[in-house]
Amino acid sequence: GAPPEELFDTFSREPFAAASLGQVHRATRRGKDLVVKVQRLGLRELFAVDLANLRTLVRVLDALDKSDDGTKRDWTAIYDQSAKLLYKEIDYEAEAQNGLRFRDNFRNRPWIKVPDFYEDLTTKRVVTMEYVPGIKISDVDEIEAAGIDRRVLSRHSAEAYLEQLCRHGFFHCDPHPGNMACDPKEGGRLIYYDFGMMDVI
Numbered sequence: 001g002a003p004p005e006e007l008f009d010t011f012s013r014e015p016f017a018a019a020s021l022g023q024v025h026r027a028t029r030r031g032k033d034l035v036v037k038v039q040r041l042g043l044r045e046l047f048a049v050d051l052a053n054l055r056t057l058v059r060v061l062d063a064l065d066k067s068d069d070g071t072k073r074d075w076t077a078i079y080d081q082s083a084k085l086l087y088k089e090i091d092y093e094a095e096a097q098n099g100l101r102f103r104d105n106f107r108n109r110p111w112i113k114v115p116d117f118y119e120d121l122t123t124k125r126v127v128t129m130e131y132v133p134g135i136k137i138s139d140v141d142e143i144e145a146a147g148i149d150r151r152v153l154s155r156h157s158a159e160a161y162l163e164q165l166c167r168h169g170f171f172h173c174d175p176h177p178g179n180m181a182c183d184p185k186e187g188g189r190l191i192y193y194d195f196g197m198m199d200v201i
Contacts, residue, residue, distance in 0.1 A: 004036075007121060011036070019178060021090060021196070026131065033131035034118065043090050051083050085173065089196035092127035098195035099129070105168045111156050111186035115193070134181025134191040146184050153188040160190060165201065173197040 004011035008027040015023035015038075022039040061075040088094055096117040103114035113132055121128035135142045137157075143150060164171035172179075172192065179194040 001123075008034070008036075027128070029118075029121075034121075034128055035115075035131045036121070037092065037127045037129075039090060039092065039125040044087075047086060047090070051086075054079060054083075085197055085199065088198075091124055092196075093122055093124055095194070095196045096122045096127050096129075098198045099192075101170060102172070102192065102195055102198070105164075105170065106160070109160070109163075111189045112160055113183075113185075113189050113191045115191075132181075132191050132193075134183045136177050137180045137182055137190075138177040143182065148182060148184050148188045150188075153182055153190070156188055156190050169201040171199060171201070173199050 004013075004025075004027070008029045011027045012025050015025050017024040020040075021043060022037050025036045025038065027034045027036050058075045058079040061073075065073055065075065096119055099114055099117050106112040106114065115130035115132045117130075118128040135146060135148075137153075140150070143153065161171070161175070172195070174194065174197040175192075179192065181191040181193065183189050183191060
């Protein structure tokens with residue numbers, strides 16, 4: 001509800017990262033390095049049109065899918081679950097809450113880093129969090145150059161995901177290289193960036 005210059009000490013108008021749903025800007029405030037993720041305009045309206053068209057297709061698939069392999073695919077249920085996750089992903093206030101919950105779940109795991117969230121600078125379409133630089137989880141050369149043992153990193157990754165599923169029942173649905181990084185701390189610390197697509201068991 002205010003220009004960035006009123007909310008931050010510095011704010012880079014040029015994004016340093018972008019994806020399909022939003023773009024990320026560097027900022028500072030009170031001596032802290034931050035990132036500000038800003039959602040693209042019109043996403044909710046675009047989702048409504050696209051999902052209405054997909055719902056029509058799903059009804060056709062449900063009517064025509066006469067599987068002879070002994071399975072019955074419920075295309076409507078698949079659609080409903082996917083649509084629910086998509087709408088959750090564009091609610092940045094929910095993303096901040098997800099991040100805080102995830103951080104609390106792993107508070108005793110020093111090899112997992114979740115950035116701090118700034119709820120006073122977060123809305124449904126803007127989320128502000130601590131800037132935590134890292135090496136892209138898929139950049140093998142950089143990981144090796146940083147002296148990180150990839151076996152340790154692999155073990156941490158597997159343990160983190162199993163703990164999400166088996167202990168907390170709250171898990172990250174989108175752990176791709178754009179949403180995860182690592183650094184040399186703790187022998188290979190995992191850094192999670194994006195908490196828009198989470199779910200529960």
